[in-house]
Amino acid sequence: MLSYLIRRILLVLPVAFGVSVICFLLVQIAPGDPLTAIMPIDATAEEQAAMRAAYGLDKPLPVQYAIWIGNLFQGDMGKSIASGRPVAAEVFGAVKNSLLLAVSAAVIAFPIGIFLGFLAGYFRDTWIDRAVTALSITGVSVPNYWLGIVLVIIFSVNLGWLPSMGAGPGGSQSWAWDWAHMRHLLLPAVTLAVVPIGIVSRTVRALAGDILSQDFVDALYAKGMSRADVLRHVARNAAATALSVMGLQLGYLLGGSILIETVFNWPGSGFLLSNAIFQRDLPLLQGTILILALFFVAMNLIVDVVQAAIDPRIQRT
Amino acid sequence: MPKFLKGAVAIATAVALSCATMANAQGVLRVGMTAADIPLTTGQTDQGGEGMRFMGYTVYDSLIEWDLSSADKPSVLIPGLATEWSVGEDELTWTFTLREGVTFHDGSPLTAEVIVWNFDKLLDDTAEQYDPRQSAQGKSRIPAVASYEAVDDLTLTITTKVPDATLPYQLAWILMSSKANWEAMDKDWEQVAMAPSGTGPWKLESVVPRERAELVPNAEYWDETRIPKLDKMVLIPLPEPNARAAALLSGQVDWIEAPAPDTIPAMTGNGFVISSNAYPHNWTWHLSRLEGSPWNDIRVRKAANMAIDRESMMPLLGGLMVPAKGFLPPSSQWFGTPTFDPSYDLDAAKALMTEAGFGPDNRLTVKALISPSGSGQMLPLPMNEYIQQSLAEVWIDVEFMVVEWNQMINLWRAGAADEAVDGAQSINFTYFIQDPFTGLIRHLDEGLIAPNGTNWGHYKDPEMQALFEGIKTTFDPVEQTAVLQKTHEKYVNEALFLFVTHDVAPRALSPKVEGFVQAQNWYQNFSSISMAE
Numbered sequence: 001m002l003s004y005l006i007r008r009i010l011l012v013l014p015v016a017f018g019v020s021v022i023c024f025l026l027v028q029i030a031p032g033d034p035l036t037a038i039m040p041i042d043a044t045a046e047e048q049a050a051m052r053a054a055y056g057l058d059k060p061l062p063v064q065y066a067i068w069i070g071n072l073f074q075g076d077m078g079k080s081i082a083s084g085r086p087v088a089a090e091v092f093g094a095v096k097n098s099l100l101l102a103v104s105a106a107v108i109a110f111p112i113g114i115f116l117g118f119l120a121g122y123f124r125d126t127w128i129d130r131a132v133t134a135l136s137i138t139g140v141s142v143p144n145y146w147l148g149i150v151l152v153i154i155f156s157v158n159l160g161w162l163p164s165m166g167a168g169p170g171g172s173q174s175w176a177w178d179w180a181h182m183r184h185l186l187l188p189a190v191t192l193a194v195v196p197i198g199i200v201s202r203t204v205r206a207l208a209g210d211i212l213s214q215d216f217v218d219a220l221y222a223k224g225m226s227r228a229d230v231l232r233h234v235a236r237n238a239a240a241t242a243l244s245v246m247g248l249q250l251g252y253l254l255g256g257s258i259l260i261e262t263v264f265n266w267p268g269s270g271f272l273l274s275n276a277i278f279q280r281d282l283p284l285l286q287g288t289i290l291i292l293a294l295f296f297v298a299m300n301l302i303v304d305v306v307q308a309a310i311d312p313r314i315q316r317t
Numbered sequence: 318m319p320k321f322l323k324g325a326v327a328i329a330t331a332v333a334l335s336c337a338t339m340a341n342a343q344g345v346l347r348v349g350m351t352a353a354d355i356p357l358t359t360g361q362t363d364q365g366g367e368g369m370r371f372m373g374y375t376v377y378d379s380l381i382e383w384d385l386s387s388a389d390k391p392s393v394l395i396p397g398l399a400t401e402w403s404v405g406e407d408e409l410t411w412t413f414t415l416r417e418g419v420t421f422h423d424g425s426p427l428t429a430e431v432i433v434w435n436f437d438k439l440l441d442d443t444a445e446q447y448d449p450r451q452s453a454q455g456k457s458r459i460p461a462v463a464s465y466e467a468v469d470d471l472t473l474t475i476t477t478k479v480p481d482a483t484l485p486y487q488l489a490w491i492l493m494s495s496k497a498n499w500e501a502m503d504k505d506w507e508q509v510a511m512a513p514s515g516t517g518p519w520k521l522e523s524v525v526p527r528e529r530a531e532l533v534p535n536a537e538y539w540d541e542t543r544i545p546k547l548d549k550m551v552l553i554p555l556p557e558p559n560a561r562a563a564a565l566l567s568g569q570v571d572w573i574e575a576p577a578p579d580t581i582p583a584m585t586g587n588g589f590v591i592s593s594n595a596y597p598h599n600w601t602w603h604l605s606r607l608e609g610s611p612w613n614d615i616r617v618r619k620a621a622n623m624a625i626d627r628e629s630m631m632p633l634l635g636g637l638m639v640p641a642k643g644f645l646p647p648s649s650q651w652f653g654t655p656t657f658d659p660s661y662d663l664d665a666a667k668a669l670m671t672e673a674g675f676g677p678d679n680r681l682t683v684k685a686l687i688s689p690s691g692s693g694q695m696l697p698l699p700m701n702e703y704i705q706q707s708l709a710e711v712w713i714d715v716e717f718m719v720v721e722w723n724q725m726i727n728l729w730r731a732g733a734a735d736e737a738v739d740g741a742q743s744i745n746f747t748y749f750i751q752d753p754f755t756g757l758i759r760h761l762d763e764g765l766i767a768p769n770g771t772n773w774g775h776y777k778d779p780e781m782q783a784l785f786e787g788i789k790t791t792f793d794p795v796e797q798t799a800v801l802q803k804t805h806e807k808y809v810n811e812a813l814f815l816f817v818t819h820d821v822a823p824r825a826l827s828p829k830v831e832g833f834v835q836a837q838n839w840y841q842n843f844s845s846i847s848m849a850e
Binding site: 038041043054082084085152164172173262264265272275279 | 357
């Protein structure tokens, strides 16, 4: 297990390097100019050239990459061109907010998804199964930004129960686990939870249905085991695969909430990324994508390790 | 004094104090901006006109400012930190007398030496206080400035490179930060950004990047009529239009900038107020004047202008537009009395096209650069499609090249001859036209042909060049206005652009917002605002 773990961690290094190259090149491909965000439109060609040189944007791409990666190894992610603030502070502050949102959505989505999936799997081909399937497909199919707008119209605009935007009365820096702040989290978290509810419930339904049709389940019943005990066995058998799906979903939740964060003006990594894209803020864009990609890689690693730990049948050599 | 009398005096004092507090306590205004971040707080703001509006003229002052007191007439320049100014006989050396007794929020006095320090902050890259971020915003605004000197505490001279009577307009861009505060912040602009100090009517109390900034009144502001009535103004970046509308409708903010036209009925239906006014904004098509461009024919330019029924475009924008009669809004003091009227006249437009050799069987095809969104773009796709349909009526077929706004800005800077524009002969652009340079000169000056400037179409005309020279060398404001009018008349009479519309800076306000006067300007005065109970 230890050697497996070390090998997996070592494998992360080339993946991280590949990710860094792709991050760097992807943002260079897009047309546009980061100086647009920081210079008046009437800036002369000479002033633009001076600013381009000041930010090192006049150097060849391989040189720019070497400088960027070199600084990265020294813990310096550079400064945002648009805001002038350090990229690391910007990204980690935003990732913290996104993590809060993603974990809240996961806390809502995973138990509901598991429960609905088991229900549908256990009562396979009954009206319960069909109802859960319909719900799951709806959850996966409905564009979540649209759902977010609808929820805002209902709960914020019409009913006035919940706020429509922001991360609390004083902003995310003064976040606290009280109702004044948590009410800001509710609508975006619920909106974000809808897709993983659908995906997790579909996965668990398939797993539960499949396991329940296996011979060992009949054997368990034949031995006189109660329904609850049998279900516990089914749950353990389904756990490894379900966990890997949920791990990936958590990664998607963190990196994939760009639209939800925009709709709810939630100051997370998606919101940051969206603004960085529009402003062509290359250092911020590279930094955000890199951190999110590495988070995804880390999530995969954790899932692999936990999977192996909870299911001895999964042999890692 | 008897005890009861002392008690009575104490109670009376307490009541008086509490009444005074109540009189000042006129609420908190929460503003949803279109910007995605809090504008740069150190002095010279970023984020264009919105940055200057909310973080520029609030926290800071310039030597010369815009009069924001009236909604009924175009804004003009008024004394700011300088009470008077004049140009010497050499037409190069300007002398400014500074306002006496002005202090920064940190208590340090405003002197001519501090003004010089501020110019160095932008222009002298060897100066200790040189700030590349502020320089990027400010340097290009004052191209005329060659040198500057503090004569005494309250007298400053500025020398221009060549005679340039537009200097006062240029100086209205330049905001003065506190030298003492910068020194107190370890000479670190990043620290200053979190606790800046200007001389403006508002003090920045706190800032959370990308989320909010809180401004409180500067009770010692030098202009008593502009001491804010509110207790606080909170600025919240809300770049997404639907999020802005929802925040207003759900009571999370009291004011939003630029509500989307389709949300306006919901707002007015719920008692919100739409405030708007004409202001120096332009939504136009620049035309290529390179050899071979069909827009070189004045008949085609005039016909295209007369083919657009601008009044019928109004419902598309919820009525929030001023149909163009020229390059500047009709209410502008520089509009003049052009002889060409670009109003809708299909028959006249067809006649001109026929005269130019075009017709149903010999249609003209032009290519136009447009963007699906962008700063001040209003509703660019439906508006441009409307223009496309209108021009088709006079046998002009428009082929669009759609690019994202950031790239559009680059293509505007690149100019019509650049291969990146892929042969496009027109570009739809929107911008600030508040002063002689941004309003007129920069678009057609020979010296500013792209990529040296924003003369996108490579226009050249000695007569126009002489007019621009006249603007710069006419120091009497009344005479200068006459030259500006003559210049604009030439713009219109020769149909040098496709004149379409002007925005009216719509903003949606809670019915609780009282006392706001929307000036015909990109900047606004927030000091007169209070919140009803």
